[in-house]
Amino acid sequence: MSRNWTTPGGADDDEARDVGVASALGFLDPASRDPGFWMRFQARVLQGAAPELARRRLMADLTVGDVLTGWARALVPTAVLAAAVAALVLIRLTPAPLPATVEDLLTAGIQTRTIPEALHESEAAASVAFATERF
Amino acid sequence: MSGSQTPNDGELVVRARRGDERAFGQLVERYRRAAYAVAYSVTGRQEDAEDAAQESFLVALQRLDECRSPERFAGWLMTIVRNRSRNLVRRESLRETDQVPLSASTRSPTPDRDAERSELQAALRDALGALPDVQREIVLLHDLEGWKHREIADRLNLPSGTVRSHLHFARRALREALSGQETVEERRRSSP
Numbered sequence: 227m228s229r230n231w232t233t234p235g236g237a238d239d240d241e242a243r244d245v246g247v248a249s250a251l252g253f254l255d256p257a258s259r260d261p262g263f264w265m266r267f268q269a270r271v272l273q274g275a276a277p278e279l280a281r282r283r284l285m286a287d288l289t290v291g292d293v294l295t296g297w298a299r300a301l302v303p304t305a306v307l308a309a310a311v312a313a314l315v316l317i318r319l320t321p322a323p324l325p326a327t328v329e330d331l332l333t334a335g336i337q338t339r340t341i342p343e344a345l346h347e348s349e350a351a352a353s354v355a356f357a358t359e360r361f
Numbered sequence: 362m363s364g365s366q367t368p369n370d371g372e373l374v375v376r377a378r379r380g381d382e383r384a385f386g387q388l389v390e391r392y393r394r395a396a397y398a399v400a401y402s403v404t405g406r407q408e409d410a411e412d413a414a415q416e417s418f419l420v421a422l423q424r425l426d427e428c429r430s431p432e433r434f435a436g437w438l439m440t441i442v443r444n445r446s447r448n449l450v451r452r453e454s455l456r457e458t459d460q461v462p463l464s465a466s467t468r469s470p471t472p473d474r475d476a477e478r479s480e481l482q483a484a485l486r487d488a489l490g491a492l493p494d495v496q497r498e499i500v501l502l503h504d505l506e507g508w509k510h511r512e513i514a515d516r517l518n519l520p521s522g523t524v525r526s527h528l529h530f531a532r533r534a535l536r537e538a539l540s541g542q543e544t545v546e547e548r549r550r551s552s553p
Contacts, residue, residue, distance in 0.1 A: 244504050244532050246536070246539070247500070247504045247532055247535050247536065247539075248504040248505060250481070250485055250535070250539055251485065251500075251501065251504055251505045251535075252505070253478075253482050253485075254398075254401060254407075254501070254505060255394075255505065256397070256407060256411070264393060264394070267393055267397075267411065267414075267415065268386065268389055268390060268393065270415055271389050271393070271415050271418045271419065272382065272385070272386055272389065274415070274418075274419045275382075275385060275418070275419055275422050276382075278419070278422050278423055279377075279380045279381075279382050279385060279422070280380065281380070282377075282378065282379060282380030283379065283380030283381075284380070285380075286378075286379040286380055
């Protein structure tokens with residue numbers, strides 16, 4: 227191997243490849259020992275990339291309608307289920323009776339007997355005389 | 362898309378993002394050698410360079426949406442290659458206490474001519490190993506892969522003058538190593 231390494235072709239022309247250095251570095255190219263190296267390299271990379279490429283194709287093919295349908299497919303059953311659960315809960319709850327009249331509102335929460343109650347009782351028992359004297 | 366026969370990187374990246382296998386294949390074909398050279402410049406071992414370069418293409422595909430300037434794909438890819446290669450070296454050096462240096466080539470007993478070649482390669486590996494990372498990368502991309510100054514500057518995000526300067530010093534170091542090797546060989550031949 228007698229090459230004049232000190233004066234390689236294009237050595238001082240920076241833009242040109244340094245032929246001496248380039249040919250000396252040639253052994254670093256795996257294809258110099260194994261001509262099929264780059265083909266196999268390419269095939270291995272593409273094989274490894276196949277799942278990701280397929281995923282990307284799938285994502286790219288999706289339309290707005292597909293996305294909405296996809297949402298609806300998950301959303302509708304969930305909403306139906308939630309409504310059913312809510313209905314069950316509402317049916318099981320026994321809501322406190324709401325006050326119906328003005329008297330009920332005024333007497334709600336009072337522990338002792340109230341005038342309406344007393345009146346009601348007295349009506350049931352007998353007539354009540356509020357005045358004993360007669361003119 | 363332009364009507365040209367060879368689509369540019371930006372077009373290929375956009376198509377690869379949509380899962381176009383052919384476009385991604387073209388990107389791999391276009392940059393596989395450079396990726397390997399950059400990986401080799403970091404790892405110093407051919408098997409590691411191959412692994413790192415392959416992994417880098419797969420990582421690049423997974424992160425393709427993060428490539429903000431598709432037309433600058435090459436520079437972005439080389440950054441991934443460099444990082445993956447450094448990680449690989451770090452992992453290897455944790456595994457092995459004595460990492461095989463760039464100069465550690467397989468030196469099996471060979472006939473004279475092969476031995477001569479193998480010594481020359483060892484000397485070159487030594488010289489490459491002694492270069493700073495950036496110089497090694499630049500000289501491999503320029504003199505092995507044939508990239509132009511402008512391409513290297515653009516893709517490695519370096520000023521063109523810096524690329525020229527690194528290339529000049531790298532070549533000088535390699536030539537010195539090679540001429541030194543030749544002197545040893547000549548001396549050996551002339552000795553009785």
